[in-house]
Amino acid sequence: xxxxxxxxxxxxxxxxxxxxxxxxxTPLLSSNRSHDARALHxxxxxxxxxxxxxxxxxxxxxxxPSGSLGRPRAATLPGLPCHSAVVGRHLFVSLxxxxxxxxxDRWTLREARRIRLPGAERGASRPHQALPAPDGTTALVxxxxxxxxLALDTANDLxxxxxxxxxxxxxxxxxxxxxxxxxxxxxxASSSIIEFRYLPEQRTLEPQRTRASSWRAGARPAAxxxxxxxxxxxxxATGTIRGLPLHDPDACWDLPVGAGAMSAxxxxxxxxxxxxxxxxxRGIVTVHPLSDGAPTPPALARLAIPGAxxxxxxxxxxxxxxxxxxxxx
Numbered sequence: 001x002x003x004x005x006x007x008x009x010x011x012x013x014x015x016x017x018x019x020x021x022x023x024x025x026t027p028l029l030s031s032n033r034s035h036d037a038r039a040l041h042x043x044x045x046x047x048x049x050x051x052x053x054x055x056x057x058x059x060x061x062x063x064x065p066s067g068s069l070g071r072p073r074a075a076t077l078p079g080l081p082c083h084s085a086v087v088g089r090h091l092f093v094s095l096x097x098x099x100x101x102x103x104x105d106r107w108t109l110r111e112a113r114r115i116r117l118p119g120a121e122r123g124a125s126r127p128h129q130a131l132p133a134p135d136g137t138t139a140l141v142x143x144x145x146x147x148x149x150l151a152l153d154t155a156n157d158l159x160x161x162x163x164x165x166x167x168x169x170x171x172x173x174x175x176x177x178x179x180x181x182x183x184x185x186x187x188x189a190s191s192s193i194i195e196f197r198y199l200p201e202q203r204t205l206e207p208q209r210t211r212a213s214s215w216r217a218g219a220r221p222a223a224x225x226x227x228x229x230x231x232x233x234x235x236x237a238t239g240t241i242r243g244l245p246l247h248d249p250d251a252c253w254d255l256p257v258g259a260g261a262m263s264a265x266x267x268x269x270x271x272x273x274x275x276x277x278x279x280x281x282r283g284i285v286t287v288h289p290l291s292d293g294a295p296t297p298p299a300l301a302r303l304a305i306p307g308a309x310x311x312x313x314x315x316x317x318x319x320x321x322x323x324x325x326x327x328x329x
Contacts, residue, residue, distance in 0.1 A: 001020065001065065001067075002020075002021045002267055002268065002269050002313070002314075002315055003018050003019060003020055003021065003030065003063070003067050003313075003314040003315075004018070004019045004021055004027065004265065004267050004276055004311060004312070004313055004314065005017070005018050005019075005042050005044060005049050005311065005312045005313075005314055006019065006042075006276075006278065006285050006303070006305055006308060006310070006311050007038075007039035007042055007051060007278075007308070007309050007310040007311075008283070008305040008306050008307045008308045008309065009037075009038035009039070009306065009307035009309065010306040010307060011306075011307070013034045013035070013036070014034065014035045014036065014037050014038050014039055014053065014307075015032060015033065015034050015035070015305075016032070016033050016035065016039065016042070016049065016051055016059075016061070016069065017029060017030075017031065017032040017033075017305070018030040018031045018032075018049070018063060018067040018068070018069060018314070019067070019303075020067050021267045021269050021274065022269075023269055023270060025267070025269060025272065025274045025287060025289055025300050025301075026300065026301060027287060027301055027303060030066060030067025030068060031063075031066075031067055031068040031069045032069075033061065033069045033072065035051070035053065035059060035072065036053070036055060036057075037053040037054045037055035037057065038053065038054050038307065038309060039051040039052065039053055039054075039309055039310050040052045040053065040054060040081070040082050040083070040309065040310070041082060041083045041084060041310055042263075042310040042311065042312040043083075043084045043085055043086060043091075043312060044312045044313065044314040045086035045106070047062055047063045047064070048060060048061070048062060048063065048086075048106065049061045049063055049069065049312075049314065050084045050086075050091060050106075051310075052081040052082055052083060052084055052093065053081070054080075056076055056077055056078045056079065056080065056081065057074050057075070057076055057077070057081070058074065058075045058077055058081050058084060058091075058093055058104070058109065059072045059073070059074045060072065060073045060074075060091075060106075060109055061073075063314065073108070073109050074109070075104060075109040075110075075111070077093055077095060077102050077111075078095075078098065079095030079096070079097045079098025079099075079100060080095060080096040080097040080098070081093045081094065081095055081096075081102070082094055082095075082096040082128060083128060083129045083130070083174075085129070085130045085131065085132055085139070086106055086132075087130070087132045087139050087154050088136070088154065089105065089106055089107070090103050090104060090105065090106055090112065090154075091103075091104040091105070091106040091109070092104075092130035092132075092139055093130075094127040094128055094129055094130055094141070095127065096126055096127060096128060097126075098120070099116065099117050099119060099120030099123070099124070099125030099126065099127065099145070100114055100115060100116050100117065100120060100125075100127070101114070101115040101117070101127060101130055101141060101152075102114055102115075103115065103158065113158060115152065115158060117141065117143060117146075117150065118146070118150070118160070119143065119145055119146040119148075124145045124146050125143050125145045125146055126143060126144040126145030126146075127141050127142065127143050127144075127145075128142050128143070128144050128172075128173045128174060129141070129142040129173070129174050129175060130142075130152070131175045131176070131177070131183075132154070133177070133198060133200070133203075134177055134179075134180050135180070135200050136154070136155065137153065137154060137155040137200070137203075138151050138152065138153065138154055138155075138161070138200075138203050139151070139152045139154050140152075140175065140183075140205070142172045142173065142174060142175050142185065143172070144171040144172055144173055144188060144189075145171075147165060147166050147167065147168055147169070147170050147171065147172065148163050148164065148165050148166065148172075149163070149164040149166070149172060149175070149185070149205055150162075150163050151163065151164075151203040151204065153203075161203050162202060162203040162204045163204075164196075164204045164205040166185075166187070166194065166207075167190070169189050169190060170187040170188075170189060170190045170192070170194070171187060171188040171189035171190070172185050172186065172187055172188070172194075173185075173186045173187070173188040173221065173222070174186045174222070174223055174224045175224065176224045176225055176226045176231060177198070177226065178226045178231055178246055179246075180198075181197050181198045181199075181200075182195065182196075182197065182198070182246070183195070183196040183197070183198050183205055184196075184211075184224060184226070184231045184233075184244070185205075185224075186221045186222075186224050186233060187221070188220070188221055191219040191221065192210050192211070193210070193211045193221070193224070193231075193233055193242075193244065194207060194209075194210050194211075195207075195208045195209050195210075195211055195249070196208060209249055211244055211249070211252065219235050219237050219238060220235060220236035220237040221233055221234065221235050221236075222234045222235070222236050222261070222262050222263065223262065223263045223264060223310075225264050225265050225266060226266070227266040227273050227275070227290060227293055228268075228273060228293065229245060229246055229247070229290075229292050229293030230243045230244055230245050230246055230290075230293030230294065231243070231244045231246065232244075232264045232266070232275060233264075234257075234261040234262060234263060234264050234277065235261055236260055236261055236262060236280075238254070238261075239256060239257060239258050239259040239260065239261050239279060239281075239282075240254040240255060240256050240257065240261060241254070241255045241257055241261060241264055241275070241277055242254050242255075243255065243293065243294060243295075245292075245293055245294075246293070253294060255275075255277075255288065255295050257277040257279050257286050258277075258279030258281065258282030258284055258286070259279060259280075259281035259282050260279050260280035260281030260282065261277060261278070261279050261280075262278050262279070262280045262308070262309050262310065263277070263278040263309065263310045263311045263312075264276065264277045264278070264311065265311045265312050265313045266290070266313060267313050268313075268315075272289070272290075273289075273290040273293075274287055274288065274289055274290060274300065275287070275288040275290055275295060276288075276311045276313075277311070278305070278308040278309060278310060278311045279308060280307055280308055280309050282308075283304060283305060283306045283307060283308055284302050284303060284304060284305065284308060285302075285303040285305050285308050285311055286299045286301070286302050286303075287299060287300045287301040287302075287303075288300065
């Protein structure tokens with residue numbers, strides 16, 4: 001069963017909601033929970049939802065088969081947790097101001113390890129994301145402060161094993177794997193999207209081309225996500241999502257979704273894809289059917305969510321018996 005998760009903030013309280021996606025793509029509200037602060041990022045895995053909040057808190061909820069959110073679990077992580085990613089049994093949390101990655105047990109949220117990035121000693125590192133590689137051996141830490149992408153060995157000791165440098169002034173913010181080797185990374189300061197080829201043996205990224213260079217200076221690219229046929233990049237300044245078809249390196253299109261376009265994610269139901277987009281300043285989440293990666297107007301739905309800041313797909317998978325026992329310990 002496919003669910004989507006959204007977050008918002010009405011000025012005093014934050015909220016996280018789950019939505020069941022019907023076969024025709026229509027969203028149906030399943031559950032809604034409030035919390036104290038605005039969510040910067042949502043992550044999902046199996047039957048879990050994780051939110052990074054602006055009050056230095058990471059919150060996790062179990063999701064039952066109906067989509068209802070259970071009681072929250074929380075961990076306090078000073079240093080502005082801005083992004084989280086599930087890597088095996090761990091949750092990697094990027095601490096933007098601290099220049100560190102906090103490695104938590106994904107079930108209990110107990111901290112297992114703290115990784116201080118090379119530029120943190122001089123206050124330069126600004127990790128914005130830990131991106132798991134499809135081969136399960138590596139997490140790529142996108143560091144906007146040092147214009148670099150650091151590879152951590154997730155199969156063994158979580159030690160740094162390689163680094164890829166990008167042009168000075170790029171400020172890489174977020175990345176996504178479109179397939180096993182194609183990686184797209186946002187350059188926040190350069191207003192660009194860089195396509196790389198991931199080299200698993202070296203655990204480095206080889207630049208292929210720069211895309212979306214037609215963006216004007218001052219564009220504010222935010223989250224990036226991938227579907228089966230395209231990559232989608234939100235732009236806070238223009239209120240649009242830029243689509244980059246995977247089969248055509250020269251093509252792109254822009255979809256207006258509303259001021260403050262912060263986040264996008266793709267829901268898949270019976271082979272059909274639907275693009276969800278959160279526009280914070282407009283206070284809406286829109287749902288767009290996709291055909292060969294491109295939206296087919298009009299929008300299927302517009303959800304009124306004040307301060308809509310994040311959206312994430314959740315393909316609900318009950319945990320195994322082993323995982324249930326681990327969670328109970």
